Amino acid sequence: MLEPLFINVCVFISFIYCAGLIMRxxxxxxxxxxxxxxxxxxxxxxxxxxxxxxxxxxxIVDLRHLAIVTAAVYIGWLPGLIxxxxxxxxxxxxxxVSSQAIVAGVVMLSIGVLSTLMTRLPLQNxxxxxxxxxxxxxxxxxxxxxxxxxxxxxxxxxxxATTSLLAGFIAYSIAEQIKRSNEQYQMLKLNATKDFLTSxxxxxxxxxxYNQALNQAKERNEKLSFLLIDIDHFKTVNDTHGHxxxxxxxxxxxxxxxxxxxxxxxxxxxxxxxxxILLLDCPHKHAMMIAERIRVxxxxxxxxxxxxxxxxxxxxxxxxxxxxxxxxxxxEIFEQADKALYLAKRTGRNKVCDFQMVQAxx
Numbered sequence: 001m002l003e004p005l006f007i008n009v010c011v012f013i014s015f016i017y018c019a020g021l022i023m024r025x026x027x028x029x030x031x032x033x034x035x036x037x038x039x040x041x042x043x044x045x046x047x048x049x050x051x052x053x054x055x056x057x058x059x060i061v062d063l064r065h066l067a068i069v070t071a072a073v074y075i076g077w078l079p080g081l082i083x084x085x086x087x088x089x090x091x092x093x094x095x096x097v098s099s100q101a102i103v104a105g106v107v108m109l110s111i112g113v114l115s116t117l118m119t120r121l122p123l124q125n126x127x128x129x130x131x132x133x134x135x136x137x138x139x140x141x142x143x144x145x146x147x148x149x150x151x152x153x154x155x156x157x158x159x160x161a162t163t164s165l166l167a168g169f170i171a172y173s174i175a176e177q178i179k180r181s182n183e184q185y186q187m188l189k190l191n192a193t194k195d196f197l198t199s200x201x202x203x204x205x206x207x208x209x210y211n212q213a214l215n216q217a218k219e220r221n222e223k224l225s226f227l228l229i230d231i232d233h234f235k236t237v238n239d240t241h242g243h244x245x246x247x248x249x250x251x252x253x254x255x256x257x258x259x260x261x262x263x264x265x266x267x268x269x270x271x272x273x274x275x276x277i278l279l280l281d282c283p284h285k286h287a288m289m290i291a292e293r294i295r296v297x298x299x300x301x302x303x304x305x306x307x308x309x310x311x312x313x314x315x316x317x318x319x320x321x322x323x324x325x326x327x328x329x330x331x332e333i334f335e336q337a338d339k340a341l342y343l344a345k346r347t348g349r350n351k352v353c354d355f356q357m358v359q360a361x362x
Contacts, residue, residue, distance in 0.1 A: 005163040011051060012063055013170060015041075017174070042087055048062045049090065068115055077115070106143075197251055200269045202268070202269065206266075209266045223283045223324060224282070226322075226334065229315050230274050232314045233313075237311065241307065244305070248303070248306055250269070256294075260293055261279075261290065314350035319355070320333040340357065
């Protein structure tokens with residue numbers, strides 16, 4: 001009896017680790033997350049039944065209820081209910097229709113419904129999981145009484161209950177570890193692509209987006225415009241009001257720029273006080289209009305800082321467009337926009353310049 005229960009625990013642990021990997025990368029699957037995890041936990045229940053303890057011709061015992069309980073606690077009520085339905089159907093399909101199978105099916109569905117209701121309990125995960133586990137064991141106890149009688153039930157239930165509670169602690173430990181690991185993974189993944197201060201794309205993600213957008217524009221014969229934006233006299237803000245005020249200004253500008261761009265444009269913080277916007281499928285004339293709109297919006301926007309003061313800043317913007325501003329030197333639009341930005345800064349700031357103006361000066 002202990003050997004099949006031990007195998008159940010091993011199968012259960014293996015599936016939990018696999019579930020953690022699926023949860024980490026669930027956006028890659030075309031199936032809704034709740035449905036996917038409900039199906040996965042249902043398959044776990046079927047796998048556990050495959051290594052069950054046969055008590056008589058129609059009655060088995062295993063840890064399938066923990067698949068429902070764990071799904072309800074760590075994923076939600078819907079996966080718990082879906083897994084209960086799959087396990088119930090699988091019980092009848094694998095072992096045939098009988099009065100014992102019907103009793104077992106009713107118990108599994110009841111566990112699914114009760115686990116769904118108990119997800120609302122204001123308990124920590126361990127207490128919630130073991131509460132569901134104990135309630136499930138009571139239901140299983142009564143099902144065994146109906147199916148195999150009192151004496152045989154009393155022979156089985158101590159081993160089953162002890163193993164179930166132990167497996168519950170193991171499930172909690174592993175699930176919490178996977179949960180923390182996935183949270184750290186998502187944080188690292190976010191930090192790899194997002195600027196920590198503004199939540200815009202960081203310079204690493206900008207490089208990826210820039211190369212992809214430029215290659216796409218060349219392949220599709222589209223126009224790609226690029227704005228390079230720099231805050232005027234930003235050093236003065238830091239020197240006068242402190243670096244915290246500088247961070248406040250950067251955060252606020254990180255909100256203003258997407259607000260005055262198109263929803264599908266790619267806004268990044270390239271570093272320091274320099275920002276950029278990739279204007280996808282945007283001709284040069286339209287890019288100049290967007291740049292001017294952003295310049296005016298920034299000039300008129302109040303920038304609150306931590307000292308309850310409000311600052312007003314301006315920006316200089318360099319604009320270039322592929323293929324409209326292709327230079328004889330065959331520079332890419334980043335270098336063109338950088339030269340245009342330098343011209344805007346050199347000729348008074350708080351203005352928009354494009355690469356054509358740079359060529360005219362030279």
